[in-house]
Amino acid sequence: xxxxxxxxxxxxxxxxxxxxxxxxxxxxxxxxxxxxxxxxxxxxxxxxxxxxxxxxxxxxxxxxxxxxxxxxxxxxxxxxxxxxxxxxxxxxxxxxxxxxxxxxxxxxxxxxxxxxxxxxxxxxxxxxxxxxxxxxxxxxxxxxxxxxxxxxxxxxxxxxxxxxxxxxxxxxxxxxxxxxxxxxxxxxxxxxxxxxxxxxxxxxxxxxxxxxxxxxxxxxxxxxxxxxxxxxxxxxxxxxxxxxxxxxxxxxxxxxxxxxxxxxxxxxxxxxxxxxxxxxxxxxxxxxxxxxxxxxx
Numbered sequence: 001x002x003x004x005x006x007x008x009x010x011x012x013x014x015x016x017x018x019x020x021x022x023x024x025x026x027x028x029x030x031x032x033x034x035x036x037x038x039x040x041x042x043x044x045x046x047x048x049x050x051x052x053x054x055x056x057x058x059x060x061x062x063x064x065x066x067x068x069x070x071x072x073x074x075x076x077x078x079x080x081x082x083x084x085x086x087x088x089x090x091x092x093x094x095x096x097x098x099x100x101x102x103x104x105x106x107x108x109x110x111x112x113x114x115x116x117x118x119x120x121x122x123x124x125x126x127x128x129x130x131x132x133x134x135x136x137x138x139x140x141x142x143x144x145x146x147x148x149x150x151x152x153x154x155x156x157x158x159x160x161x162x163x164x165x166x167x168x169x170x171x172x173x174x175x176x177x178x179x180x181x182x183x184x185x186x187x188x189x190x191x192x193x194x195x196x197x198x199x200x201x202x203x204x205x206x207x208x209x210x211x212x213x214x215x216x217x218x219x220x221x222x223x224x225x226x227x228x229x230x231x232x233x234x235x236x237x238x239x240x241x242x243x244x245x246x247x248x249x250x251x252x253x254x255x256x257x258x259x260x261x262x263x264x265x266x267x268x269x270x271x272x273x274x275x276x277x278x279x280x281x282x283x284x285x286x287x288x289x290x291x292x293x294x295x296x297x
Contacts, residue, residue: 028273175204
């Protein structure tokens with residue numbers, strides 16, 4: 001299914017390459033820096049978020065896990081792995097280490113900025129970067145970038161039963177920090193696990209939520225059923241008719257993760273509300289050039 005959707009999106013890219021993008025879409029579309037700026041900086045780290053701010057992103061996207069002592073930390077994966085981390089001694093990890101098995105203080109022993117990322121050749125290496133606490137990112141945000149919004153994902157993907165998180169408990173730990181830093185109304189909580197979204201809405205009704213989708217064509221109806229303000233599908237599933245349906249239902253569409261000009265142009269032609277990208281600076285320049293050029297196809 002995913003392969004067929006991707007083929008369909010590639011065909012759409014070819015068909016939309018000459019389509020005129022509406023001026024109002026260019027005016028309102030926002031840039032979400034995926035994991036900060038994963039294409040250029042170690043993901044989900046302060047330098048990545050600083051780069052997204054400098055690049056002109058309107059939203060900082062990040063992922064959260066819980067440590068053994070219930071501290072929310074910023075990490076996409078539930079495990080530390082050799083793909084992005086080493087021990088600070090330089091030693092490689094013998095096996096992936098569940099973050100839920102470690103206390104927050106234990107994360108200082110790992111360097112998650114030194115490894116050359118195999119899929120992002122432009123990503124610079126920054127030695128001695130530990131996985132940050134969510135609270136430290138919030139403190140930095142409040143001091144330096146409070147005008148920006150936050151798009152925070154609850155990751156519920158640990159395979160082993162002993163590391164699985166309770167949705168309500170996970171949401172409550174996150175919301176307590178958002179409330180502490182006055183960030184509730186500036187935050188979107190997103191997840192593939194809709195249980196965390198429902199729990200979060202019960203705890204903090206002011207919080208906006210976004211349903212993440214992959215391999216789902218009718219994502220608008222499913223997002224509406226969850227009382228979500230946003231639908232965030234894989235870019236391969238986005239169609240103009242589905243975006244129109246979402247807008248009819250009062251739902252904004254925020255696809256992930258688009259990294260090429262052809263993908264951006266197609267999504268803009270489909271009138272999406274925002275784009276999640278690993279390259280916020282490149283996307284910002286692309287949008288600026290379109291606006292200056294009068295949006296000629």
